[in-house]
Amino acid sequence: MVKKGKGAGSGSENVRVCVRCRDLSEFEKSLGCKSAVVLDLTNMSVVVHHAAGDPAGPWTFDAVYNNRFTQKDIYVQEVHPLVESVLQGYNATVFAYGQSGSGKTYTMTGITSDKELAGIMPNAIDHIFQSVAKMSSPSKQYKVKVSHLELYNNKPSDLLAEKPDTLEIKQNMAKNFYVKGLVESPVSNREETLKVFDHSLERRRTRCTDLNEHSSRSHAVFTVSVESIDFEADPTAPLHMVSKLNLVDLAGSERQSKTGAVGDALKEGCNINLSLSALGTVIDSIVTGKEHIPYRSNPLTMLLKDSLGGNSKTVMVANIGPADRNVAETISTLRFADRAKQIQNKPVKNLDPKDLKIQQLLEEIERLQKRLGGTATDSEENAALVEQVEHLQFELSSANASREKERLALEEELRVKDRTITELTSALAAKEAEVQALQNEKTMWGQNLRDGAEEANELRQTLVRFIRSAVSESELKRIESRRQPAAASGEGGEKGWDLPTIFAMLEGVKEVYTEIKANAITPADVEAAMTTQVREFEAKLATFAKTQEQARAGLENERAMLLAQQEASREEL
Numbered sequence: 001m002v003k004k005g006k007g008a009g010s011g012s013e014n015v016r017v018c019v020r021c022r023d024l025s026e027f028e029k030s031l032g033c034k035s036a037v038v039l040d041l042t043n044m045s046v047v048v049h050h051a052a053g054d055p056a057g058p059w060t061f062d063a064v065y066n067n068r069f070t071q072k073d074i075y076v077q078e079v080h081p082l083v084e085s086v087l088q089g090y091n092a093t094v095f096a097y098g099q100s101g102s103g104k105t106y107t108m109t110g111i112t113s114d115k116e117l118a119g120i121m122p123n124a125i126d127h128i129f130q131s132v133a134k135m136s137s138p139s140k141q142y143k144v145k146v147s148h149l150e151l152y153n154n155k156p157s158d159l160l161a162e163k164p165d166t167l168e169i170k171q172n173m174a175k176n177f178y179v180k181g182l183v184e185s186p187v188s189n190r191e192e193t194l195k196v197f198d199h200s201l202e203r204r205r206t207r208c209t210d211l212n213e214h215s216s217r218s219h220a221v222f223t224v225s226v227e228s229i230d231f232e233a234d235p236t237a238p239l240h241m242v243s244k245l246n247l248v249d250l251a252g253s254e255r256q257s258k259t260g261a262v263g264d265a266l267k268e269g270c271n272i273n274l275s276l277s278a279l280g281t282v283i284d285s286i287v288t289g290k291e292h293i294p295y296r297s298n299p300l301t302m303l304l305k306d307s308l309g310g311n312s313k314t315v316m317v318a319n320i321g322p323a324d325r326n327v328a329e330t331i332s333t334l335r336f337a338d339r340a341k342q343i344q345n346k347p348v349k350n351l352d353p354k355d356l357k358i359q360q361l362l363e364e365i366e367r368l369q370k371r372l373g374g375t376a377t378d379s380e381e382n383a384a385l386v387e388q389v390e391h392l393q394f395e396l397s398s399a400n401a402s403r404e405k406e407r408l409a410l411e412e413e414l415r416v417k418d419r420t421i422t423e424l425t426s427a428l429a430a431k432e433a434e435v436q437a438l439q440n441e442k443t444m445w446g447q448n449l450r451d452g453a454e455e456a457n458e459l460r461q462t463l464v465r466f467i468r469s470a471v472s473e474s475e476l477k478r479i480e481s482r483r484q485p486a487a488a489s490g491e492g493g494e495k496g497w498d499l500p501t502i503f504a505m506l507e508g509v510k511e512v513y514t515e516i517k518a519n520a521i522t523p524a525d526v527e528a529a530m531t532t533q534v535r536e537f538e539a540k541l542a543t544f545a546k547t548q549e550q551a552r553a554g555l556e557n558e559r560a561m562l563l564a565q566q567e568a569s570r571e572e573l
Contacts, residue, residue: 015314017341018063018078019046019334021322022103028323036324039064048331051324059334061318061341071110075123078315083127085313086226086245087135090347093246093307094120097276097336098319099329100252107317108249109201112194120317121222121247125193128224128245139232145184145225146193148200152218153271154299158183159200159220169302176310177295177302184225197222219275219300222247246307250276250300275300280336282308287342308340313347316340463502470509479508 021037038047038055045058065074082092096104110119132142148159149167156167160183168180187193223246230239251272278298285293286309295305306312318337320330468476497505 012344012346013313015308015316015340015343015345016062016078017316017318017337018065018074019059019061019318019320019337020065020069020074020103020107021046021067021320023067024322025101028321028325031325033323033325035322036327037320037322037330039066041066046320046334048327048334049324050327056327056331057334059338061337071107071117071119072123074107074317075120078317079120079124080127082313082315083124083131083245085347086224086243087128087131089228089241089243091244091246091306091312092347093248093304093312093314094124094317095246095248095250095304095307095314096317096319097250097340098252098333099321099326102252102319102321102333104252104317104319105249107319108247112198121197122190122194124245124247125224126190128226129190129193132226139230141229141231143186143227143229144188144193145186145227146196147182147184147223147225148197149179149182149221149223149303150203150218151220151275151299151303154275156299156303159203160185160196169299177305179303193224219251219272220249221303222249246312248304248307274298279304280339283336283339283343287339308343308345310345311347312345314343314345460497460499460502463506464497467502467505467509471512475512476505479505479512482508 019039021039024033024035036049038049040046040058041064043058043060044062044064045060046064047055047057047059049055063077079094082094086092094108096108098104106119108119109121111117112119112122128144132144136142146160150157150159156169156179157165158167158179158181167182169177170180171177185196187196223244225242225244227242228240230241275298278294278301281297282293282295282301282304293309295301301308307314316337318333320333322330471479
């Protein structure tokens with residue numbers, strides 16, 4: 001299934017690209033969508049029909065699959081050879097690309113609890129552990145570890161960590177990128193691996209959009225690391241090899257107008273499109289043979305460097321949907337896949353250079369020994385072969401001795417570095433303690449400053465309330481008008497009163513109270529005024545009594561006169 005690159009150097013091979021097209025979804029059928037994609041399974045080509053104009057394509061790929069192909073079919077045809085390469089010591093990558101809702105996560109993961117619907121990842125895990133069980137022996141041991149990385153809004157985080165935090169992407173001496181602090185969890189069987197995966201998958205960001213009810217809002221890289229230690233050739237100096245299978249589930253390329261995204265979802269979509277655009281630029285740069293490949297332009301392209309033009313066997317699954325409403329997105333995916341298939345990688349076994357040389361010598365010795373025990377009958381030829389085997393065995397012995405010498409030197413260097421690391425760690429811990437103490441002191445001073453500011457503000461408000469309650473509005477305005485220019489505030493009203501203004505106002509209040517005190521009526525003044533008023537009232541009362549007595553006497557005189565008149569009238573009658 002590996003496709004060698006035309007005109008490439010020894011060991012080069014192209015990225016293998018296959019297209020998988022799902023059926024129309026129920027949602028698309030409800031919208032009245034028609035199928036616009038035509039698959040030619042014989043010629044492995046795809047054509048897309050426009051509503052108007054000529055069809056786009058055909059694009060030819062390494063393989064084309066419709067929905068009649070099962071999950072197992074896809075795995076056996078595309079990924080099984082890659083996993084075999086991983087078990088032999090090569091790095092490999094599988095990544096799914098396509099529009100949101102095109103079936104990428106289903107292809108990569110599927111339903112892990114159902115063997116018929118399980119995707120590439122659970123099938124690969126099953127394959128690895130079955131093979132490791134068969135190949136393990138007392139002289140050959142295997143260890144398997146897994147990691148799960150999420151790239152959300154272009155920031156990497158560890159899905160296996162209990163408290164996921166933003167991590168850093170670094171570059172080692174070999175110019176390869178790696179994620180510092182990424183957890184690698186040891187696993188021993190399929191069930192344990194899937195449990196770790198499912199637990200980490202719960203932390204991955206998804207969101208409901210108009211294109212997909214459970215749309216992935218981040219890129220995810222699930223890596224299976226296979227470490228082998230082979231004691232068979234030399235029990236004292238075993239061959240050590242670490243290979244990796246990277247399973248990459250890219251978030252969907254999308255047009256924001258079709259997802260209906262707003263707010264955080266819109267920001268997520270913009271970052272997804274930016275990273276996929278950077279990926280497209282890197283692929284174009286590789287295919288056109290540019291000297292500078294902009295891997296550093298985006299975290300996604302840094303993580304996929306080995307998979308695109310580097311030391312990895314790579315398969316890309318381009319997922320598309322057939323609906324005519326998504327013709328533009330489908331054509332974009334197919335063009336992207338067409339460029340990707342032109343990339344050439346140079347995968348090599350992940351052995352130490354000396355281990356690789358020893359492995360080559362062992363293979364050459366084995367080949368020559370087979371010739372000695374085979375058809376070679378000429379005694380001179382046999383003697384030459386024996387001499388060649390002896391020479392190779394001497395080279396092998398020298399290489400082993402050199403490796404042992406280097407191993408001892410490395411062990412001593414490691415011990416020195418361990419001591420240095422321990423010393424630096426202690427110094428760092430001391431510095432961190434100092435920094436923490438300074439931080440605590442800074443926090444305390446900051447809190448004291450805030451408390452002091454709050455107390456000063458409360459005091460200012462208390463003084464303002466006192467001033468306003470102590471004098472009337474007219475007196476307050478009079479005080480303000482008499483303030484010195486130095487005490488005046490730039491703002492009007494009590495909100496603009498600073499401390500100098502408040503102190504000036506307090507002085508004004510003090511002056512008002514001094515004036516009030518100077519003009520105040522004493523108790524003696526009050527008593528004299530009251531005595532005068534009482535006397536005036538008594539005089540008025542006496543005059544009133546006299547007036548009443550006179551009126552009473554007048555009335556008595558008038559009554560006597562009336563009685564006399566009445567008596568005279570009776571006498572006349």
